[in-house]
Amino acid sequence: MLEQLEAIRERFEEVSQQITMPEVVSDMAKFKRLSKEYKDLEKIVNQLNAYKNILSNLEGAKDIIANEKDEELRDMAKEELDILTPQKEEAEAILKEMLIPKDPNDSKNVILEIRAGTGGDEASIFAGDLFRMYQRYIERQEGWTMTLLDHNEGTSGGYKEIILQVEGEDVYGKLKFESGVHRVQRVPATESQGRVHTSAASVAAMPEADEVDIQLNMNDIRVDTFNSSGAGGQSVNTTYSAVRMTHIPSGIVVSCQDERSQIKNREKALSVLRSRLYEMELAKHNAMIADARKTLVGSGDRSDKIRTYNYPQSRVTDHRIGYTVYNLPNVMDGAIDDFIEQLRIADNAEKMKEGLGT
Structure with a gap:
């Protein structure tokens, strides 16, 4: 492990020199990529330095115990040894996790789509509840921002469909485990029998x-404009600002109407279309890995039932890892950190066990 870590330290020093070179600073794409690599490597190097400091102190304590004649100093060294030994084990565990091959997409921003499924109006209301849950979660993340790209409101509240763009650090790395079918069990407001x-x-x-991820041929895309039906006053409904894009080879249709400017709606629709095409390829890759690991944690398959929100019991269960909490109001207010952390741990454990990268 130490050989791998020393190689990472060498690469860190190399990158730290490169990002100061004028030719790199003037190349925005290269500078951004190297800055991200520098930031990632810096975390590992800092942890390595802390680990080496613990090892040095351990050696010092052992040396005192072995060679020092002063009983008081030897007792102090033994106490220090008792403190440092678990610290060493913890630091080693952190470093091992840091060496697990990272999903290269983890640092990317996310296009988040929430769609009502089975259950009619109640499904739309639940989709709205999920949107608010993610909105609260995003608000709690330092430096994260959310932009509404498109939405279609339900007839009795909530959303038939809502699409968001989430930007920030490690957004996909945290939200990727949310893909799948979310199920709710509760008494709808329209239910007179209390069932x-x-x-x-x-x-x-x-x-x-x-x-650079997905090269789109605009000849493969049909673009239609139409009057927006969203909020925004008279001008929204009298100009053809809304955009619908159809990717002819795949049949994927994307629409965006939440900006007053047609140009901005085109840009956002292109971003969603590019991400959906990228996801198609990613889903195939993830399915292969999930099959190899015999787990659904990393599959990201939106057809898999992943979580149940049971209102009568105030229970939320993630079926992939069998993790349950009995504090549903807190979860619906955006406290999903525990689920994300438990899923990340399970995913890393699978990677370490099978020796598979993403």
Whole structure:
């Protein structure tokens, strides 16, 4: 492990020199890529330095115990040894996790799509509840921002469909585990008999694809403009600002109407289209890995039932890892960190066990 870590330190020093070179600073794409690499490597190097400091102190304590004649100093060294030994084990565990091959998409922004599934109006209301849950979660993340790209409201509240762009650090790395079918069990407001109904909504967290990830041929895309039906006053409904794009080879249709400017709606629609095409390829890759690991944690398949929100029992269960909490109001207010952390741990454990990268 130490050989790998020393190689990382060498690369860190190399990158730290490169990002100061004028030819790199003037190349925005290269500078951005190297800056991201520098930031990632810096975390590992800092942890390595802390680990080496613990090793040095351990050696010093052992040396005192072995050679020092002063009993008081030897007792102090033994106490220090008792403190440093678990610190060493913890630091080693952190370094091992840092050496697990990272998903190259983890640092990307996300196109988040929430769609009502089975359950009629109640499914749309639940999709709205999920949107608010993610909105609260995003608000709690330092430096994250959310932009509404498109939405289609339900007839009794909530959304039939809502599409968001989430930007920030490690967005896909955290939200990727949310893809799949979310199921709700509760008594709908329209239920006169007080019976519990089951409804569902699907979530797709897609890494936002760059132009270098997916090269789009505009000859393959049909663009239609239409009057926006969203909020925004008279001008929204009297100009053809909304954009619908159809990718002819795949049949994927994307629309965006939340900006007053047609140009901005075109840009956002292109971003969603590029990300959906990228996700198609990513889904195939993830399915192969999930099959190899015999787990759904990393599959990101939006057809898999991943989580149940049971209102009568105030229970939320993630079926992929069998993790349950009994504090549903807190979860619906955006406290999903525990689920994300448990899923990340399970995914890393699988990678370490099978020796598979993403």
